[in-house]
Every structure is written in structure tokens, then in C-alpha cells.
Amino acid sequence: MAIQLFDSLSRTLKPLKASQPDGVIRFYNCGPTVYAAAHIGNFRTFVVNDVIRRLLELEFGAAKVKHVRNLTDVDDKTIRRSQEEGRSLADVTKQWTEKFWADCKALNCLSPHEEPRAADPKYLKAQVNMIDVLLEKGNAYRSADGSVYFKVNSFPEYGALSRVKERDLQLGSALAGKPQTADADEKEDGSDFALWKAWKAEDGPNKWPGPHGASEGRPGWHIECSAMSKAILGETIDLHTGGVDLLFPHHENEIAQSQCCNGTTFANHWYHSEHLLVDGKKMSKSLGNLYTLDQLTAMGHSPMALRYALLMGHPRKQLNFTLDSLHAAESALKTLREYRATLPETTTGAHEVFGHVLTSLNDDLNTPAALGALFTIVNRKGGEADRASFDRVMFALGLDLKVEAPKAAVPAEITALAEKRWAAKQAKDFATADTLRKELTAAGWAMLDRKDGYSLEKAKS
């Protein structure tokens, strides 16, 4: 079964296919802003996109997939962070880019083939060039302060993706109390958006030569994706993805810029993954319900458990994350590990045994159905499966069964108690052994006996 995904623009399920004669699937995934550690909600999107990447490779072959994910390393947040910390922008964004890569690796995400940076001189130039074209064509205008804005009413199709039409007339209660953005006065129309932002004192040393007739400054957020996807993948891409919150205005604006500039369809397929919720609400610093991967591993959870937990819900439905779901994921991974050990090494070509798992994934990325189908087979315990076919499914899901929860360091006093108990047990002094076990349990440690020795595990927080 060919991969089909929901397309946000047509609102239908559509098969993914290459539009160019070379047969390469051009896949662009909106990446992170590198000013802090990405949280697990961000990683839901990146894990989901990683599964898409893997499914594409399985269907079309690794050589026929070109996966691009940008790094936003120049914007309000990155600049503000660098100014606050008195460090260069490059220094700050390098730090968080490397952290992002490390987290992605821990979550077993394949690296995109290219990860263009918005502040890369090569791509800054591409962005400026694109803005120049938009100015020439009359889709953009300069404001008094030397910024450049996109003229939304110059693009009649604006709003097709988000279906937000005549928004200005519909601004209701939810927006009424919000302050106007600082640059509102510079715009001809409230729905216009910045392509180029003129330098301000608070930007510090961060400024670059702008488009014709504009001041020194920096690119607006949306233009980077339009310019970099064009530079690397060409004017028309086959799949463009991101979190739902990017649907408007980010992706709507990308369409407007790219199509006005290039005169061609920007993306043939749009896919958006839903939010991860924590405690029933979207994660936010103000609610204090924001988790990072580091926080979870510090609690003794493995990154793979997080990956599994993120796949437990349908990617196009909000998923409420809880620490309990992490425990469930760990238990499920353990079962899979044990199941794999029972499988014969030889390949019998039994891929069809797991056919339903792949079919579920290919059918709009139904990860929960796929996991359900997987465990139905695991529970059968029949001998029809083999490791090669099982590993193929693990590849598709990106589950690396070799990764286990990090072992907590055992304090010396715990080791001492365990040694005493082991000695008592060997001497068949079970009363003493049981007392010591209770002490260990009270201290939060479980002592697991084997024939020839023991191991210690810390209770999960």
C-alpha cells in the first residue's frame, strides 16, 4: 500500500508521490528555533516527521528521498537571547543547535539530508533576492523605517490553507484584548507581514544588508523557508510539514511569498501534526507543564520510551502526555525486546507477517493502530515471524530496542546493604535477608536476585 497522508490544503487523504521526473520525493519539514532546548512537544513533530521519512525510504528507496529541515538561527527570540546573555548570536545558536541534534539522535531520528540555517550568508542572500523579486513584482513594499512587508491583498488566494478569510472583520473577543504588534503602524494593512525587519538598537550587532531600498536588518521569519526550500529542493516541493500551529500564519505566508515570487505551486502536499498536551493543556512556561528530554532522562526514563510514548497517539490528534504513558511505553518496549529474542535469525521473507503494521502506518500514519497490530502478532507467539521482518517494522517506527533506560548510579550505602543481604541469603539467613530487602525498598531501591548474583534498580520517579 502506498503511503497516503492527510493534505491540509485539500483536506483529503492523498498518496505521496514525486512530481519531478527524477522520481525524488522533495520533503521539507519546518525545523526548530535554536534559542533553548526543544521540549517534548516539539519532538512529537520531529518524531512524526522521522516516521514519514522512514516510510518514504521503505517505499521509494533511500536514494529517492530528499529530506530538508531548517534551523531558525536568526529571529526575535534568538537575538533577544544572545543580547540578554551578552554572547554572540552565532555562539548561542550553535549551542542550542548541537543540543537539538543530540536530542534528535537520542530519539533515534534520522538526520535530514540538509539542515539549512537562516543566518547562513548563502541563504541570507537567497532570502534578500526573493524579497527583491517580490518588491519588483509589487507584492511587497518598503515602510518608512526601511522594513519590507508582504502585501497580502496582492495575493488573491491568500487564506486557502488556513481558511481564514477576511480575518480583520472577524476579530473577536479572543483577540480584542491583545496588544497590537510593535510594527503595526508600519504596515499598510493589519494582515501584511514582515519580509525584512529594519535594524533596531535592541538587535545589537545583528544586522545584514537588506533588499533594494531597505535598511540593514534581518529577514522576517517566514521568508527563510520559502528561500531555502527553493534553493535546495526547487520551486515546487512534494511534501511540506510542520506542527499545526505553523499552519497559520507561517505556512500561509510561505505559500504567498513563494507563489508570488515563482509563479508556481509551492507545495503539492501539506501535512500538519497536532499538539502534544501536558495535563490536558498545551505546554507553556507560564503553566509550568513543559518537559525537555533531559528532564525525563534525569527521572530515569529512556529517550526511546519517550519516542514510543509520542507514537501512542494518532499524529493528527492531540495527545495528552503523562509520566504514566512513559511507564507504559517502557513496559511495551521491554516486551518487544523479549519478543525479538525469541525470533529466528534467518530471513524467511516473512514481511507479510507484519504487513498490517506497515499498512496502518502508510494509511495516514496511524501509529496507534500500527502498534496495536504489532502486539496482536507479538501475542500470537507463532513461529511465522523472523528478525529481519520484525526489524523492518522497528526501522519504520524508529524504535531502537538496544536503547534502555539509563542506569542510576548506586550509592555506596545501598551497595553495602545489598552486599550484606546477599551474604545473608547465601548463608540461608532469610530473616536477615528479608529485613535488608525491606530497608532497600524503603530507600527506593529494588534488589533483583539471580542465581549467580544480583542487580539493583532505582524506583522510577
Add this chain to the structure above:
RNA sequence: GGCGCGGUAGCCAAGUGGUAAGGCCGAGGUCUGCAAAACCUCUAUGCGCCGGUUCAAUUCCGGCCCGCGCCUCCA
């Protein structure tokens, strides 16, 4: 106010016009000095509420209640 999504067992979560996948937890059992692991068995007459269509609805239609997200730079 506009746009969109969702409400299925203790928790998470698929799904179908013909009577509810799967995971976690829990219970019982086998095994075992104890504990753990492993293995076996069990766990929704029910799918937010009220109507309607139908031989038959959790699944289609209408209304209602509740929750969540987006509405100019949040994945």
C-alpha cells in the same frame, strides 16, 4: 466571535452500519526461600447526553453539554 479537532474500560488509545484492536495498570494462577522476571487466565451488554434514520448505530443525520487547539512571528 471565526476556524478546526476531540469526548470509547482505572489510565492511554484504535476502530466498524451488524454488535468493541492493542498497550499500561489491576486480579487470579503456575513457577520460585522472599522479591522480581517469565508464562497462563480474567478485566467495557458498553463507546458524552437527547432525539431521528435503519431490520440493525458506538459507527449516519440533527440538537445539546463538556474539553482542547489556532486566530500574525508557538512543533
